Amino acid sequence: MTPANELRKSKAERTAEAREKARLIREAQLKKDKRNKLLIGWGIVAAVVAILVIVALVVTTTMKQNAPIAGEGPTPANGNAHGGVTLLANTDVAKTEPATVNAADLPDAPKTAPAEVVAPGAEAEAGKPVKVVLYIDFICPVCKDFESKYNEQLTSLRNDGKITVEYRPLGFLDSRSSTNYSSRAANAAACVANESPDKYAALVDSLFAKQPAEGSAGISDNDLKKMATEVGAQDISKCVDDKTYRPYVAFTTKEANAIGVTGTPTVFVDGKQWGKGDSAQTPFPDFLQAAIAAKG
Structure with a gap:
């Protein structure tokens, strides 16, 4: 058209x-x-x-x-039967014999708090450096504060051979996270003690430096593995995934309860608890130096 x-x-x-x-x-x-x-x-x-x-x-x-944890399990290499890893000079740690622990073998916490808490294995030894034993929880903000204030001094005295520093990580504050972070972090630390003991102190420092807030989910297992790798430790993936030392952490926690430890940090110097009784008003550096001086 x-x-x-x-x-x-x-x-x-x-x-x-x-x-x-x-x-x-x-x-x-x-x-x-x-x-x-x-x-x-x-x-x-x-x-x-x-x-x-x-x-x-x-x-x-x-x-x-949050799955149930077996009651019986191994101690890590370089971990003692009371849940502790003892740091010596520089990156050395005290060697220990392998053992098996079972939380079911321990008594429950006393109904009445003891007048004096006696930490097994924390007592003074003649001719040996002063023993500093620290019951800690990796999500405990007061523990982080203690480390921030005194870690440099403790490290210096340790490297001079005047003291040893033993960490006994607990699961006291598992309820303060949704994933039992306290016990998971303590397990990761035990994994490093077993696989790369010379990196144990570095991991403890890192765990406190990156401490999650109470009430959070805490650091994931994958990130705990990465943190271990970042400080130079060998791969702890299987150890973390298998929860290899969770029974060990549970044993340490129950033993701490059984002897009367009620909070963290709880600090002993040659068997004497700091911050209680006569030392209630004594600054920690003074308390520690007095013990060193007493050794001559």
């Missing part, structure tokens, strides 16, 4: 064409709206599935981390 003929279209024809165009536009819009609704619907479904997967992973991880 020529332009001239198009100009001669009747009004009815032009109206019909306009209606047809409108119909086609309307149908195209309806198809577009339907397609968008489908895309939105599938997007919502995908988002819900992703959320469910994340929730499932979180629940599975939490259940795994």
Whole structure:
């Protein structure tokens, strides 16, 4: 049809064409709206599935981390029967004999707090450096504060051969995280004591430096593994995943309760508890120096 003929279209024809165009536009819009609704619907479904997967992973991880722990288990190499790893000069640690511990063999905490807490293995030994024994919890903010204030002095005296420093990590504050972080961190530390004892002090420093807040989930097991690697320790992945030393941590925690330890940090210097009785008002550096002086 020529332009001239198009100009001669009747009004009815032009109206019909306009209606047809409108119909086609309307149908195209309806198809577009339907397609968008489908895309939105599938997007919502995908988002819900992703959320469910994340929730499932979180629940599975939490259940795994909070799973019951065996009552009996091995001590780590370089860990003593009271849950401690003793730091000597520089990166050396005290050697220990392998053993098996079982929390079921220990008594429960006393109903009445003892007048004096006696920590096994913390007593003075003639001709030996002063023993500093620290009951700690890796999520305990007061423990972190103690380390911040006194670690430099303790390290200097240790390197001079005047003292030894023994850490006994506990699971006292497991309830302050949703994943039993205290015990998980203590297990990771025991793994390093077993695999790379010369990196133990560095890991303890790192655990306090990166201490999570109470009430949080704490540091994940994967990040604990990375922290060990970052301080130069061998891979502890299997040890962490298998919870190898969680029974050891449980034993240490129950023994601490049984002797009357009620909080962390609890500090002993040659068997005498700092901050109690006669030492209640004595600054820790003075208390420690007095013990060193007494050794001559």
